[in-house]
Amino acid sequence: MERMQQIVGRARAAFNSGRSRPLEFRIQQLKALERMVQEKEQEILAALKADLNKSGPNAYSHEIMGVLRELALTTEKLPSWAAPQPVKKNLLTMRDEAYIGYEPLGVVLVIGAWNYPFVLVMQPLIGAIAAGNAVVVKPSEVSENTARLVAELLPQYLDKDLYPVVTGGVPETTDLLAQRFDHILYTGNTAVGKIVMAAAAKHLTPVTLELGGKSPCYIDKDCDLAVACRRITWGKYMNCGQTCIAPDYILCDPSIQSKVVENIKETLKEFYGEDVKSSPDYERIVNKRHFKRILSLLEGQKIAHGGETDEASCFIAPTILTDVSPESKVMEEEIFGPVLPIVTVKSVEEAIEFINLREKPLALYVFSNNKQLIKRVISETSSGGVTGYDVIMHFFLSTLPFGGVGHSGMGAYHGKHSFETFSHRRACLIKDLKMESTNKMRYPPGSQKKV
């Protein structure tokens, strides 16, 4: 506990010194991060390979490219984002200065997750630095190689007191959460999300919670199944299904179920070859505990494809389940693995009802040639975000806020949304000390005339 107090105390003292506030300083830190990513690319890729068996080009495109893109965007736009924003004035304030000022919140805590361990720590960090804060970074201990690397690298490139890295597991995180922060951004699961928010409530700390859930994927009878299934296969099995916005399960008419299975099987062959286990592009489950958890979801299910596993290497083959019952275990929790259940529904109404009976998901996907149908599904459901006729992609457009709703989270980030999440928008009205006569209307004694 004392160690955490010291680390956070130092970060707070560093923030109070004011040095993280000037734009030049923030840009300099962001540029240092950029150098870090470029110079240490090999080390980062090696850590991702060790943690999740991610291949080089895969890890680069999913974790490094996005970070470099965010750094470039943020460094370019920061001056305009941070500029005071004048607002529309009314009659009484016509001669005054009225604007919204963007100010840092103070000391921010970023808690990362293990599935995309680098980008999920870096992207919030970029926004928090850009907004002028001190940032305590807590990478996930489950992806231990990346955590160790982040702890080694950040102090080599960034201001050590302002941006400390804290490593450790549940006890360390609990100690950290007892400290006072000015904002906490947590990426992880719903259960821990509640714990984080309850801890934050003690200090009235605002939170951004990027959680999860079961992201539904509705496939309409009227759509190009080959294309739809290729895109779904990509999104479902990337990172061995360990993606918060992976299409968790499919909803479709029983008449197209077998065609869907066929198309996915074809695509899997195209992506990973005949022997998935020897494909350098297919990842592994992060640890035994999750391996066992996912395995138990297969019990009693009709396996239309896949199902092979190897505990020693935490390998689970890309798996498709058909005619899944809504009450089964695989439909109760977020799968977070390469298992794709298909639940049949007879109509889009049934699909919408099915979705709405459940907790609001982080992402929602719908495939149909009928634009009106897609619009209808979006309008009659709720979710963190949506991609129509594809999966995952809304994550990659930084002008869209990325976040959940209900059990899938609260708040959002990416691009300018990160900057705003980590800033305080302070209302400023600067009046003249003269012009007192205009004020007389509002002073007592009251009268009908004044009214």
Place this chain on the structure above:
Amino acid sequence: NPYAGLVSHLRAAWLSGKTRPMEYRVAQLEALGRFLDEKKQEILEATELDMGKPSFEAFFSEILLCKNELNVTLNNLCHWMKDEHVDKNLVMQLDSAFIRKDPYGVVLIIAPWNYPIHLFMVPLIGAIAAGNCAIIKPSEISKNTERLVAETLSCYLDSDCFAVVTGGVPETTSLLENKFDYIFFTGSPPVGRIVMTAAAKHLTPVTLELGGKNPCYVSDTCDVNNVARRVAWGRFFNAGQTCIAPDYLLCTVEMQDKLMPALREAITEFFGPNPRESPDFGRIVSDKQFRRIRALLSSGRVALGGQTDEAERYIGAPTVLADVQPSDPAMQEEIFGPVLPIVTIANMDEAIDFINARPRPLALYAFSCDSKVVNQVLERTSSGGFCGNDTLMHVTLTSLPFGGIGNSGLGKYHGKFTFDTFSHHRGCLHRNMGLETLNAPRYPPYTQQKLGILTATFEVKRRGTCTLL
């Protein structure tokens, strides 16, 4: 769980989708306008009974400001509801990318007693505009207004979608056990913590409009009379029971001496020689609050006012305490009464240090003829909002966000900010079903060549670089 039935009822109405069409929202908002018009007298009477609120003040804060928010909302609702299209990157040029404003569902609005209509009405306007159902929980302390709202609001709003719940701490605690899709709370920081902790159990997002001690710095170069009037107005409005009132003054000893006669004159100008008889000076809302504020009077020395009458819950004339020490009772808690302590400091730097050593306030005020001084105070401090050379006025501009920071709260509202508070901003990308070949670089098997294409198409180039083809 006594409220489970009510919450289910509202949730069923929510799931039916009836609150979503714009016409429905407009109809409910217009009904709120009629409530304010038709029940104006009752509102003025109830707030007068509750805390002796002068009808001039009640009209201004409970009716006029609410109608402004209503009109800004009705005038702009169509525009606010529209999908907000966003800039796209290279890869998505042919796609449709927009932010959809989705209602949250069933929201809870908990209001305090000091501006008992305004502080549920303005959030409610935004909640309805955003398409939600709502439960309103007015404060039991302003009991006449509570009764008025409980008895009459339902005549104006759709009772399937909007309900008023009355009661005190036990009832509110039970209410908070239910799952809401958003909770909007205005009140004190300790209760704010309780609300957020209850919300955490259901992962319900919250806006907390809390309070604190709002500092008011007066520099040596200023127009003393104008300062005195503006500060007195802000401090004694609603007998000081305002979350954004200037809580205490920071100035030099010399300025304190100059301000005193000016404050006396302003008070007399506002409330006459005997403020007890002025219809424009309010009363403290309850015996408990009265006793609490009375105990703060033993701070520094009473320079103006200082008399109290328990029967009437009168503290006056509007009181100014001079030479108050940081350790005095009046400096330990938010005053929320017609008492203005003056703490003397040597200069602006000391004032700024004093402010920064304390929790961040909801509002911060600085008075000076020298704009550099005002800007210095603004830049070197942190607060929910800031007003230079006046008090309270920044919250009457609906284009400015109103909210706290740190102990004074989280989230913001007023104008479009209320609509945004009660909407989930849903990122939507509607892609093209064709052009599948463009997606090829992202699929396994992963190769360096594919990576090169992805990098080229996805990258954000820094300005000043160029690729020679």
